[in-house]
Amino acid sequence: MLPEIQTIPLHFDKANLKPNDYKSDVKPVWCPGCGDFGVLSSFYKAVSELGIPPEQLVIASGIGCSGRFPAFCNSYGFHGVHGRVLPLATGIKMARPELVVCAMGGDGDGFSIGMGHFPHAARRNVDITYIVMDNEIYGLTKGQASPTSPLGLEKKSTPYGNVDRPLNPLLLAFTGGATWIGRAFSSRPKEMTELIKQAIAHKGFSFLQVYSPCVTFYDTYDHFKQVTKPLPEGHDASDKAAGMLYAMNEETLFLGKYYQEERPTYDDAYSGVRQKATKGTYSFEKLMDKYRR
Amino acid sequence: MAQVDLTVRVGGDSAAGGIVTTGEIVARIAAYSGLEVYTTRTIPAEIKGGHVMFQLRTSEKPVYSQGDDVDMLIAFDQESIDNYYHLIKANGFLIYNSNDGKPPAANGNGVKQYGLPLNDLAKKINFTKGRNIVTIGAMVKLFDLPYDKAEEVVRRQLGRKKELLDQNLLALKTGYAYVEQNIAQESPYHLIPETGIVEEERLVMNGNQALAMGAIAGGCRFYAGYPITPASDIMEFLAAEFPQIGGTMIQAEDEIAAINMCLGGSFTGARSMTATSGPGLALMVEALGHATMTEIPLVLVDVQRAGPSTGMPTKVSQGDLRLAIFGGADDSPRIVVAPVSVEDCFYQTVHAFNLAEKYQTPVIFLSDQDMSVRVVTVPPFDLNKVKLEPRLLWDPQSVNHGGNGASGGGSGDREYLRYKITESGVSPMSLPGMPGGQYTAEGLEKAESGAPIYTPEAHIRNFEKRARKLANALQDYEAWQMYETFGALDAPVAIVGWGSTIGPVKEAVLRAASEGMHVAVLYPKLLYPLPADHIGKFIAEREHVIVPELNFTGQFGRMIQAQFGREIIPLTCYGGTPLATRDVYAKIKQVYEGMKVNV
Numbered sequence: 001m002l003p004e005i006q007t008i009p010l011h012f013d014k015a016n017l018k019p020n021d022y023k024s025d026v027k028p029v030w031c032p033g034c035g036d037f038g039v040l041s042s043f044y045k046a047v048s049e050l051g052i053p054p055e056q057l058v059i060a061s062g063i064g065c066s067g068r069f070p071a072f073c074n075s076y077g078f079h080g081v082h083g084r085v086l087p088l089a090t091g092i093k094m095a096r097p098e099l100v101v102c103a104m105g106g107d108g109d110g111f112s113i114g115m116g117h118f119p120h121a122a123r124r125n126v127d128i129t130y131i132v133m134d135n136e137i138y139g140l141t142k143g144q145a146s147p148t149s150p151l152g153l154e155k156k157s158t159p160y161g162n163v164d165r166p167l168n169p170l171l172l173a174f175t176g177g178a179t180w181i182g183r184a185f186s187s188r189p190k191e192m193t194e195l196i197k198q199a200i201a202h203k204g205f206s207f208l209q210v211y212s213p214c215v216t217f218y219d220t221y222d223h224f225k226q227v228t229k230p231l232p233e234g235h236d237a238s239d240k241a242a243g244m245l246y247a248m249n250e251e252t253l254f255l256g257k258y259y260q261e262e263r264p265t266y267d268d269a270y271s272g273v274r275q276k277a278t279k280g281t282y283s284f285e286k287l288m289d290k291y292r293r
Numbered sequence: 294m295a296q297v298d299l300t301v302r303v304g305g306d307s308a309a310g311g312i313v314t315t316g317e318i319v320a321r322i323a324a325y326s327g328l329e330v331y332t333t334r335t336i337p338a339e340i341k342g343g344h345v346m347f348q349l350r351t352s353e354k355p356v357y358s359q360g361d362d363v364d365m366l367i368a369f370d371q372e373s374i375d376n377y378y379h380l381i382k383a384n385g386f387l388i389y390n391s392n393d394g395k396p397p398a399a400n401g402n403g404v405k406q407y408g409l410p411l412n413d414l415a416k417k418i419n420f421t422k423g424r425n426i427v428t429i430g431a432m433v434k435l436f437d438l439p440y441d442k443a444e445e446v447v448r449r450q451l452g453r454k455k456e457l458l459d460q461n462l463l464a465l466k467t468g469y470a471y472v473e474q475n476i477a478q479e480s481p482y483h484l485i486p487e488t489g490i491v492e493e494e495r496l497v498m499n500g501n502q503a504l505a506m507g508a509i510a511g512g513c514r515f516y517a518g519y520p521i522t523p524a525s526d527i528m529e530f531l532a533a534e535f536p537q538i539g540g541t542m543i544q545a546e547d548e549i550a551a552i553n554m555c556l557g558g559s560f561t562g563a564r565s566m567t568a569t570s571g572p573g574l575a576l577m578v579e580a581l582g583h584a585t586m587t588e589i590p591l592v593l594v595d596v597q598r599a600g601p602s603t604g605m606p607t608k609v610s611q612g613d614l615r616l617a618i619f620g621g622a623d624d625s626p627r628i629v630v631a632p633v634s635v636e637d638c639f640y641q642t643v644h645a646f647n648l649a650e651k652y653q654t655p656v657i658f659l660s661d662q663d664m665s666v667r668v669v670t671v672p673p674f675d676l677n678k679v680k681l682e683p684r685l686l687w688d689p690q691s692v693n694h695g696g697n698g699a700s701g702g703g704s705g706d707r708e709y710l711r712y713k714i715t716e717s718g719v720s721p722m723s724l725p726g727m728p729g730g731q732y733t734a735e736g737l738e739k740a741e742s743g744a745p746i747y748t749p750e751a752h753i754r755n756f757e758k759r760a761r762k763l764a765n766a767l768q769d770y771e772a773w774q775m776y777e778t779f780g781a782l783d784a785p786v787a788i789v790g791w792g793s794t795i796g797p798v799k800e801a802v803l804r805a806a807s808e809g810m811h812v813a814v815l816y817p818k819l820l821y822p823l824p825a826d827h828i829g830k831f832i833a834e835r836e837h838v839i840v841p842e843l844n845f846t847g848q849f850g851r852m853i854q855a856q857f858g859r860e861i862i863p864l865t866c867y868g869g870t871p872l873a874t875r876d877v878y879a880k881i882k883q884v885y886e887g888m889k890v891n892v
Binding site for chain 1: 320323325448454494495496497498502506509510517533534536537538539541543547549553554555556557558559560561563565579580583587613651663670673674676725726727728729730731732733734735736737743744745814
């Protein structure tokens with residue numbers, strides 16, 4: 001006889017949940033005025049409106065200011081090592097597909113040290129929501145250029161101006177094969193809440209880039225207020241090429257849902273593998289028989 | 294008639310194909326005929342081309358090492374003759390491809406030479422790729438192995454396509470008939486004793502297969518890994534089995550992703566494992582420390598290969614011990630388990646999972662390349678010996694959390710303390726989905742609730758908690774007998790070793806004992822925490838302690854030296870080959886001779 005796996009049955013009783021029900025007793029440590037506060041409030045609101053029971057929600061994170069996110073939530077959380085939030089979230093989701101899994105990241109965590117995982121989570125279409133709080137700077141290490149910092153930016157690690165061209169997270173999401181792609185700005189909470197809700201509700205890998213300025217090391221509030229605007233109303237989110245064209249625009253930074261498609265999720269695909277693999281009752285004796293002389 | 298104990302080496306170029314197949318098939322024919330087998334191989338890291346060696350040792354009694362010298366050399370090419378002819382024992386056999394190699398002049402040691410025109414024979418049956426099967430047919434006749442068993446093995450191993458199978462069976466017959474008609478009507482070597490063999494129930498498998506089966510029996514249901522020689526076939530094994538038993542196998546984008554996926558899987562309650570080799574372990578070290586810090590159970594298999602860096606991917610080493618025990622930022626203790634044999638790979642994997650779950654900590658399982666690919670006969674695994682230690686789970690009934698699970702409510706203390714300080718150091722763990730059990734697995738230093746905190750008191754308390762947990766594993770070491778002792782336990786000389794060197798040590802100790810040089814042997818299978826009491830008592834009264842191991846600096850030996858403040862005699866082997874019985878024997882002899890001089 002094979003040992004049985006321990007499983008905990010989940011109850012999906014959509015209770016009448018309020019944003020406060022998702023708040024933990026750990027007070028956020030972000031600098032006053034940080035864009036991440038806005039993301040946190042919108043997140044509380046989004047998950048409460050979706051009615052996700054806190055014990056069925058898992059928030060994973062890496063390192064950076066964004067990494068502290070799970071501690072402020074009354075859900076299950078996993079504060080991982082630097083850059084590895086996506087594999088962590090993939091492991092959680094694949095081991096327990098019933099759970100709602102969100103991965104919180106920043107531009108350094110996700111597009112520098114953790115960049116290698118982004119296209120893989122996207123191409124697998126792991127059914128998780130990846131929210132990147134992009135402040136275009138390393139905040140927690142006190143102000144070095146990040147992979148989304150603009151050319152010429154003069155900071156401590158780039159005293160003569162940044163010469164590394166910034167990368168385009170949305171285009172990376174497109175080429176990786178993300179099935180839901182959007183962009184928000186932390187100073188537009190209403191739209192952001194709606195986008196977070198849609199991203200979580202989407203079945204598949206959702207990627208939401210949020211401009212979330214760093215008041216201490218790179219205050220970009222005014223800049224983003226000037227250069228962001230909603231995607232044109234007529235934008236067809238099933239039109240990948242159109243979405244990519246909008247994402248390529250570097251003068252106007254469009255906010256909203258760029259793209260969505262339906263594709264089997266990673267756990268769906270793996271269920272298929274299980275069906276294909278399973279032939280009759282499994283027994284350890286039979287497995288040993290293959291090696292018996 | 295003396296006991297049959299035959300060592301055969303097969304050598305050739307891998308580009309020609311089939312060297313390892315030849316060895317494996319002959320090994321299986323011997324095993325299926327009721328004999329015990331023990332094999333070893335060295336293969337190039339390249340896919341095609343390069344010299345390959347396969348060695349089979351077979352006997353009616355269990356064998357523990359690959360054998361130092363060979364009774365028979367099967368040389369597919371000149372290079373094999375040049376490299377290995379000197380290893381043939383007096384009165385041994387050389388079988389060579391007379392179309393591709395000239396035997397050396399007879400040197401008076403009685404080696405019998407048989408040339409087989411392999412290329413011609415294969416060409417004659419229009420099957421040029423069938424040279425190795427022709428050779429197998431010849432060996433079956435030379436060793437007087439049952440022909441029906443040979444056919445059965447060829448059917449099982451090569452029977453996927455009917456047409457090819459027919460060709461292979463014809464090749465088998467061709468080799469057999471050639472020997473019968475041209476070399477020896479009567480087989481020159483009888484592997485099966487005239488009295489016959491009392492056939493025991495046996496599995497024919499390698500260490501990675503035993504390990505993967507141990508993982509299945511040990512309750513593992515989540516695996517993420519990245520291909521690396523010589524660990525990849527663990528992943529391949531579980532890729533086939535896991536979907537059938539509700540498990541999950543993910544081929545990750547790199548080793549760092551693999552171990553982080555395992556952390557995620559185990560966080561939800563699934564017994565999780567990854568397997569790699571030295572370079573992969575180096576990449577996983579950060580996440581390993583994270584597993585220690587977040588108290589997430591995890592089994593990390595390191596099938597050690599010769600390094601450093603890329604090193605020799607297909608050669609054996611035990612050079613990762615120090616990395617396994619001490620690698621990481623600050624003191625990040627983890628349990629380190631080392632199996633000693635292919636059979637042991639099964640049972641110690643179960644122990645590794647039990648230790649990981651019981652103490653909510655990562656466990657490194659140190660296998661090695663030689664053990665991983667070596668095909669041997671082992672008794673069937675006994676599932677009655679497998680007892681699963683459950684993870685200590687939090688009981689959701691233990692707190693009043695209200696109806697909807699929103700227990701935190703944004704105010705007041707958390708009721709559930711994930712990192713509660715306990716006497717054993719182990720804190721009950723909640724799993725996602727348990728209402729009221731919400732917490733954050735935290736890599737920062739933390740309060741009992743999991744909330745980040747940097748006070749000296751918390752840091753001290755948690756260091757002590759993590760160390761306390763691991764110390765308890767020493768009780769399991771005793772209770773589960775995670776060690777082997779043998780030899781003359783009152784001898785003045787001891788050998789303390791770890792891992793797969795146990796085989797040659799066993800044989801050398803037997804040989805030395807027959808000459809009056811007695812040795813007591815201890816092989817702990819738990820290397821961290823170090824069973825210092827047991828080892829200390831074992832070596833206390835000895836005049837000399839020899840520590841054999843397959844690495845340059847004698848990593849385990851130095852640990853023993855540091856722990857007990859006494860000299861040891863290192864016996865290091867670092868050429869990428871398994872330990873040789875003769876080297877262990879020579880060391881024992883040297884030690885005994887030194888003792889005589891001192892008297």
